[in-house]
Amino acid sequence: NAGVTQTPKFRILKIGQSMTLQCTQDMNHNYMYWYRQDPGMGLKLIYYSVGAGITDKGEVPNGYNVSRSTTEDFPLRLELAAPSQTSVYFCASSYLAGYPYEQYFGPGTRLTVT
Amino acid sequence: KQEVTQIPAALSVPEGENLVLNCSFTDSAIYNLQWFRQDPGKGLTSLLLIQSSQREQTSGRLNASLDKSSGRSTLYIAASQPGDSATYLCAASGNTPLVFGKGTRLSVIA
Numbered sequence: 001n002a003g004v005t006q007t008p009k010f011r012i013l014k015i016g017q018s019m020t021l022q023c024t025q026d027m028n029h030n031y032m033y034w035y036r037q038d039p040g041m042g043l044k045l046i047y048y049s050v051g052a053g054i055t056d057k058g059e060v061p062n063g064y065n066v067s068r069s070t071t072e073d074f075p076l077r078l079e080l081a082a083p084s085q086t087s088v089y090f091c092a093s094s095y096l097a098g099y100p101y102e103q104y105f106g107p108g109t110r111l112t113v114t
Numbered sequence: 115k116q117e118v119t120q121i122p123a124a125l126s127v128p129e130g131e132n133l134v135l136n137c138s139f140t141d142s143a144i145y146n147l148q149w150f151r152q153d154p155g156k157g158l159t160s161l162l163l164i165q166s167s168q169r170e171q172t173s174g175r176l177n178a179s180l181d182k183s184s185g186r187s188t189l190y191i192a193a194s195q196p197g198d199s200a201t202y203l204c205a206a207s208g209n210t211p212l213v214f215g216k217g218t219r220l221s222v223i224a
């Protein structure tokens with residue numbers, strides 16, 4: 001199993017541009033999550049999904065959109081990129097929520113908006 | 115709203131020392147608490163997951179404890195090694211998905 005994969009690894013955007021961060025998991029997990037991590041900070045939840053066709057907002061959803069058309073994929077869309085969205089973005093998945101279903105994380109996408 | 119705090123923010127110890135990392139949370143109505151390791155520029159690796167009804171979990175040189183009533187968890191690392199150098203994050207799961215602390219950056223000096 002490849003686990004959770006994310007593309008791209010790095011990206012530089014100009015202010016106002018848009019892009020999609022890709023996330024795929026091959027573990028047949030129901031739950032998928034998007035987090036952002038700013039320097040010296042913990043992770044903050046952007047959006048999550050409990051299954052195909054179902055998404056919900058996390059702590060910091062403004063400026064982002066998600067969709068979940070399949071169990072495997074959970075792309076994150078940035079519309080009109082702003083410097084405040086410069087961060088490292090992590091995708092994660094779990095079979096279910098709560099014990100004993102731990103979350104597995106992808107390697108991250110480092111995004112810079114200038 | 116759940117808030118998770120980790121103290122200290124950074125820690126430097128000589129190789130071989132036993133050490134404790136602290137994590138506190140404000141809402142004791144958690145389902146579980148998870149400890150992660152993050153290497154520089156990398157993703158997160160799950161170390162230990164403790165269910166709310168459990169008191170501790172062990173994996174090798176690592177032991178995590180949970181005291182819901184006081185809102186605290188500790189990660190004990192025995193006989194530390196330079197390879198243990200990383201940032202350690204704790205995260206609490208309740209009615210909402212994981213809420214993370216800011217992490218403790220550990221340096222183990224050979």
